[in-house]
Amino acid sequence: MEIPKTYDPREAEARHYARWEAQGYFAPEVNRDPEAPVYSIVIPPPNVTGSLHMGHALQHTIMDVLTRYHRMCGYRTLWLPGSDHAGISTQLMVERELRKEGLTRHDLGREQFIERVWRWKEQYGGEITRQMRREGASVDWSREQFTMDEHLSRAVREFFVRCYDEGLIYHGEGLISWCPKDQTALSDLEVDKEETKGALYYLQYPVKGSERRVTVATTRPETMLGDTAVAVNPEDERYRDLLGATITLPLVGREIPVVADEFVDPAFGTGAVKVTPAHDPNDYEMGRRHNLPQVRVIDQHARMTAEAGAEFAGLDRYEARGLVVKRFEELGLLEKVSDYEFSITKCGRCRTVIEPLISTQWFLKQAELGRAPLALVRERREPRFVPRVPYEKVYADWLENLHDWTLSRQLWWGHRIPAWYTEDGRTIVARTEEEARARARTDKLTQDPDVLDTWFSSALWPISTLGWPDETEDLKTFYPTSVLITARDIIFLWVSRMMMTGLKFTGQKAFNDVFITGTIFDKHGQRMSKSKGNGVDPMEVFDKYGVDATRLVLAQVESTDTRWNDNLVESYRNFANKIWNAARFCLLNSEGATVGKGFEGEPASWALHDRWIMSRLNRTAQTVSAAIEGYRFHEAVQTLYHFFWDDFCDWYIELSKSDVTAPDASPARNAARSRVLTVLEQALRLLHPFMPFITEELWQRLPGISTAQLHPAYAHAEPTIMLAAYPQADAALIDERAEAEVQALIELISRVRNIRSEMNIKPGETVPVLVGAPDETLRAVFTAGVPQIARLVRASEVLVQPSINGPRASARAVLAGGAEVAVPLEGLIDFAQERARLRKEQEKLQQEAAKLEGQLGNKNFVERAPAEKVAELRQRLADIAQRTGALTQTMEALAE
């Protein structure tokens, strides 16, 4: 069999994915067990405009690990893929394309534009789905969904109409966040606050009929043109006499009242606040409380309106700011300008400064929808957040304080709002135009031009993708979903809203668990972003190190924030190569061997190292399963890594080598070869959820692979490791004693190697090794292991006796259980150096002994600590005393 020395992932990756997909192994239907438990995940739908970044790769890896693990455990497993139409992003993308042709969307008109977007989507939209195949994501492509698909659009209309009919959705005027660049309303979750250095302007307003002036402070002087009041705190002595007074607004001449409002903080600024109800959220509320007029001085393009006055009309808001300040200065009404840091609100997409505007929009009263999820998380701690801290609290606190959700967007790409207006001004909300006509009793209807916030359809994702509002089999089978895997930044935008809709429409929560992944930063701890150009492209990492290695890194990132480091991927690439070569060794020595054989009969009849590896294997299976089920992927990866590399490669293969590579064929050789193959095969299964490609590649090459290895639920399928049964730990094979005994062997071998290294014995040179073991059992272990010890320490002979009776010129070491080892080094040994080496060791022991003695000498410890803990320390101290005694003797023997 020809097997290259180095694993080349590229070829295997493409081949196996294509086969798995073609065979339908990703679909839940592959499971033929009618009693199978169900496991389901819906993917957080990536934007159709997007391409894969590390965050996706991280989420996908974790979803795939969970999916593959549960599939191998026999669950009817569904991981449902899809993508999001991403309203603003997609529309802007296509508009940018149009601009290159010198066109705007208005040149095309709505219908043609939308057609164009669809064409764009068909042509360029699928990038992430292609990239997911490269990742090895075992999603069921036959169930792939897009939020603008007809079925999902129907679900959106159903959601809208039902909420409208119940009075949860309303059409009305409100002060909303407006992006002057994207020309649309936004919800408060789509804007970001950003600390900014600016100025605080102190403007003086003359009081009518008096020489007095009231000073107000503002960061936005241009809005004074729309002021309709000045507010002070009712308790503020300084302004008490001004209550009810009238202010003559400079530049404008409008007469505005001084009102009292609790909102005003007397300690801040001057204690007097200008009130601009049409352009500030707080002032808007204050204006409503005091019935103040709303004067709109800024328009949708962030330019001043005619109402701002002839001098300002048409100016950009920042130009107007400069001019207002200049005029105040000229009038002697600019008291001062001070540096000031405040937070400014920006469009989450384009970073343009948001303009709060009064506008008629559609809103959803989220507070009502939020009640059920809030009760669920408060009373039953559902869904279960992992990690619980801090996310459960973040989620619950947000649900407790819900604001109305601005639903409408002034865009063309998206779900059109299912509302129609009659000529006589009535509003009709309906699922279809036909239904609207019936409800309106007229054909003369105009549909609302706006579309819905992209997150409105996302809110339905778990139920709509499974068929809602129809009561489909998929909905019955796979809902509620098992777990949601996502990043922390969309807990409000998405996670909470899926819980709202799920509970409202099905009475059941959308998912049992919510796993929040960590964030991957660049190596300097900066957030990766396109604009900074510091992103690491997962595809490039796949190319360089292989998908499996990258997945291991991502899985062990788990939920901690991590700085990306190629070195880590490299070390897992090395691990993949280690697996490859271990398998290579097994396969090069596989003649006469069969997977699954070699461990016949009672475990008690097996050789020590065979009992040991089975114990380690089962312990590993136990730990890894528990870790995956508890979302402790770091632990799972570490456990697998060390089992494979340390236990299997460094020790089991080495301890088995002489049997496996015996020159002549024999039943014993076949059995030994079968055993390494069997352990390898089980290890590959354990690794498969994390490293799907290399495990499949190697598994297919093992002799004796057949449908017998598949989980019973998949018995009809062709052999593939992805449908093999995940190894279940057999507690009966976990053998503490075998583990302790092999540990003693390992210690012996390590000590001799240490002596060889310290004494500068050439690697090619063999030495005799004398072992003294007063304990009969231990002596038997060493005696049985003589050929293995000899091989691993390159000994010319190994003599095991109750005590060592060797030459004075020996390098020695003491072992656990009163055992000793000596390497006679006639002529090679420097007695002074050897004494120094032993003294160093003794010092270490004495330090530890001193610590233990101190603790055991503490009356409180002996009295209060658990008895077994005290006994354990005594045992350890006794062992150290024994070693120290032996060392002392050895050193005395060396003395001249």
Place this chain on the structure above:
RNA sequence: GCCCGCUUAGCUCAGUGGUAGAGCGCACGCUUCACACGCGUGAUGCCGAAGGUUCGAAUCCUUCAGCGGGCACCA
């Protein structure tokens, strides 16, 4: 302003009450018949600071410092 998290070996990170860990890097030695993407050996930490609880603290509590998040209507 309120809330939360993080601080462990040179680097990236594990580790929730009982002998401080991994990978990489570093030092020394090895073309040992699976693997130099390897093998063997070794060095490296008053676990951010100060208090406290406890027989015992990296781990629990308090305060502080540095870093990073989230929330908030302070003009």
